[in-house]
Amino acid sequence: MREQAVVNSDGASVTPAVAVSGLSSGYGSVAVLYDVEFTVGHEIFAVLGANGAGKTTLLTTLAGLLPAFSGSISYHGTDVTHLAASESARLGVGYVPQEASVFPDLSVLENLTVGGMIGTRPHDERLEEVFETFPDLRTKLHLRAGNLSGGESRMVACGRALMQDPTVLLLDEPTAGLSPLYLELFFEKVAEIHRTRGVSIVLTEQNATQALGIADRVMVLSLGVGSEPMSADAVTTDLLREGYQI
């Protein structure tokens, strides 16, 4: 794997929070991602793309739930390409899937506490922090997570990932299927989590406008091939059209 580094705000070269090099992945013998390459520093990194572009496959592979065909993944300089998902989680990777993101038979509180099974900080302290970010959860602790609305489920899922005290948060289309009210709230929360907790975030989205509003850098994924990562400010409509193939 070639040496990768990102430059921080002081201009110093630092080990990236996430470094992906030549990553190919897929299901069975069917490849979905081809030679994807990017690094993520202390930032919000958005992966944009249309349906079927490979965004979920990318995040599932980054979370260690899908084996990589080739290439490498490292978090803070530690190669995790062949590590189990549980090992990656212990290295500080929190993962929020797009679908089935909560444990339906557990209550909201239990969903949060299973997230806190790793780490050394006291549970209550971490819970309080989650409630600061998602105050609505405080009144729904006893509810069965399977009975929550889509927006509430995403809050629980994000809260559970935050309970793991992550240094890298993988968010797979956190606003998919949400009402406009929740949509705006969620993007605000993602930005807040990054700002207040110092978590590097890899976010996949179809909603380019909203994602560009909070992302520092962007990669457009098209049929499993990633574009050169660029500053969110540099993304043009033409570039997105090309990436989304519309």
Add this chain to the structure above:
Amino acid sequence: MNLDWLDAFLIFGAFKVVEIMGLGLLVHLQLGLTRVANFGVVGFWGVGLYAFGVAYLKVDWPFGDVYQFLVCAAIATIVAAAAGLVVGWLISDLDDDGTLVGTLGFATIVVILATTQQGLTGGALGLGGLDFPYDFGRVKTHEFTWLLITTAVVALIFAYAWRVYRTPHGRLLIAVGSNEALARSLGKSATAARLRMMMVTSGAMGLLGAMHGVMVRSLEINSLDVSVTLAALAALILGGTARVFGAVVGVLLTVALFDIVIQFYIPIPDGWNTQALPVAREAVFGAAIVLMLIFRPQGLLGQMRRPALMRRLHGDW
């Protein structure tokens, strides 16, 4: 203790109810909590029964009844737990269908081994000579005492099942059961959690097998029958796989109905007890499984956790 008022067959009926209740509770932990569809219950139970019997009868132990029972029961539990660990590992990457076939295959292997290893097990003829670890004089007193001891063991299994819901390990198992991929991203090994549960529950099934051996005082190949698995599963599915009380309610409505109520308190023609009733029992159990899975798959008691339970579990929160 004067037990003249008590029918000896009633003791056996009650023993069967208690035993299947124990197995149902253990299947609840596997299927209801962790979603491991074990169709080879009789295999783990049978491993315990035969490991106990062989250890008891084929080894010349230098100590008396109680210690001999305790050591042999421990061996039965350990052998069954080891079998649970191996089978659990083999099926760890399989889907539900694969798990069903794998566990059923394991039970078949146990029956074949018990039948063919005649030098150890007595084969189709079986082996006699097992006995109670105490001597009070009368057989009926022995059997009644054994029923009480087995009830205490099943009560401990119930307490464990009740308690596990309130522990981090239990919550992890529920998480693994409902969404294994997501559970793997929590930082704990889903496979290890599942194997631990398989080991504990299979070991307890083996212990119940050993206790059965003492009650019937012999090893009989006929006892390794699919009816053991069927009774435990039918009871649990009827009561509710996801509830601790599911197995209790289910067993009362199935095994207790047939092996106590109908057999002892309903006037049925002579001969039915030994011929028609066992067949009808299996047919009704099978039909109960099919009907419940079609019309009320969550069982009579419903879903796993209700708001009242959650409020109780969460205390101050």
